[in-house]
Amino acid sequence: MVTVNNSGGFEYQFVSSPADIFVCKICHLPSRDPHLTVCCGHVFCKSCLDCMKEAKSIVTNTICPVCRSEDFVTFPNKQIDREVKSLYVYCTNKGRGCEWQGEVNYIDNHLAKDGGCEYEDVACTSGCGEMIQRQDLTKHVD
Structure with missing residues (x-):
């Protein structure tokens, strides 16, 4: 193989x-x-x-x-x-709660580093080293 x-x-x-x-x-x-x-x-x-x-x-x-x-x-x-x-896929964060569905063509836009999927893990902007879901980042930084 x-x-x-x-x-x-x-x-x-x-x-x-x-x-x-x-x-x-x-x-x-x-x-x-x-x-x-x-x-x-x-x-x-x-x-x-x-x-x-x-x-x-x-x-x-x-x-x-x-x-x-x-x-x-x-x-x-x-x-x-x-x-x-043009086939439809689920977000790679479906298991974490994201309900997005869209074409393969658009999943990269959905997961974009800036303003992408709210369920995507991003590095903490305050430098603590933690990975936080984008939707929780503001609360975490505060």
């Missing part, structure tokens, strides 16, 4: 299960920077393909890991990229 780095697919909790066509066949997550195969039409994350190619001792980079075709050619697929980024 090839180890995939942290920049593989999207690890968010999706509101609805993503269609199989969006899921990378290496990391089994909705594909980030999706590439489509010519041989069998499966989707892979670009970073997963890069990791697979670096692991030449484990697999060769000329054989498709799904259909085993030796005609393993991939190309970026912008349509699948747009569709994956």
Whole structure:
């Protein structure tokens, strides 16, 4: 099995299960920077393909890991990229009380360092070293 780095697919909790066509066949997550195969039409994350190619001792980079075709050619697929980024996800702080749901495209804005999710941990601005939920920071500093 090839180890995939942290920049593989999207690890968010999706509101609805993503269609199989969006899921990378290496990391089994909705594909980030999706590439489509010519041989069998499966989707892979670009970073997963890069990791697979670096692991030449484990697999060769000329054989498709799904259909085993030796005609393993991939190309970026912008349509699948747009569709994956339009899927709805929950905030990564859902378990801490955040009720936000939105497209993958907008979660970075929701979690932004300045004025983002109220349930996100931020460093105390008074320098005590504690991590506090953004919504409790003013009370903590006072």
